[in-house]
Amino acid sequence: MSAIGIDQASGLRARVAGRQPPPAPVLYADFVLFRGAQVRLPPATLVWHWRPRTVPAVGWDLQSRLHVVGSPAQFDRAEYQRWRALFPQWRLVGRRLELLHLADVACLWLTSGVALTPRLKILLDWLSRNRPQMPIILTGIGHGAAQRLQQWVHSRYPLECLTETQANLRGSLPADGYARLIRWATASQPTVLASEL
Numbered sequence: 001m002s003a004i005g006i007d008q009a010s011g012l013r014a015r016v017a018g019r020q021p022p023p024a025p026v027l028y029a030d031f032v033l034f035r036g037a038q039v040r041l042p043p044a045t046l047v048w049h050w051r052p053r054t055v056p057a058v059g060w061d062l063q064s065r066l067h068v069v070g071s072p073a074q075f076d077r078a079e080y081q082r083w084r085a086l087f088p089q090w091r092l093v094g095r096r097l098e099l100l101h102l103a104d105v106a107c108l109w110l111t112s113g114v115a116l117t118p119r120l121k122i123l124l125d126w127l128s129r130n131r132p133q134m135p136i137i138l139t140g141i142g143h144g145a146a147q148r149l150q151q152w153v154h155s156r157y158p159l160e161c162l163t164e165t166q167a168n169l170r171g172s173l174p175a176d177g178y179a180r181l182i183r184w185a186t187a188s189q190p191t192v193l194a195s196e197l
Helices: 003-018 077-086 097-102 117-130 143-156 164-169 177-186
Strands: 026-032 046-049 057-060 066-069 089-094 105-109 136-139 161-163
Touching (some): 026 097, 026 177, 066 077, 089 097, 097 117, 097 177, 105 117, 136 143, 143 161, 143 164, 161 164
Parallel strands (some): 026 089, 105 136
Antiparallel strands (some): 057 066
């Protein structure tokens, strides 16, 4: 091999070796606690509709959001890597407890005009036992209602509960949910049973 060929190959190897993977995305569990709650998601995010489907589906909307429908095991590692490079924020949307096991942040989508506390108590009890360090954002209701609900949560549960305004002011969020999602997707037998609240 000529000296020029060796030099080009070594330069390519050095560039590839020095290239850092993109940072892990922050995974939000957009947990729809009540049917009819209006879920509003930011543009330029990956939106994963977490429901069983025989054939998975992927498609873009007009706000540069990539919508993914299916279970994690239906997609391969290369797709995960492409999505990781494109989207720093992933939104896992649904009512399955797996979302809360895997995500970094829980967004509880509530609606006004219904009795919030019975269903919310069940979910907060579960979060206290299984994910006590996970930040929780109360959303879908007005700011005043969210503040009152936040005070109620803090008086009863050892959880970090935020309003949307507080969440927007907060700095960095944990981002280890991506690694949990990859492990869960590639495991032959997922450790979390499919369950719905």
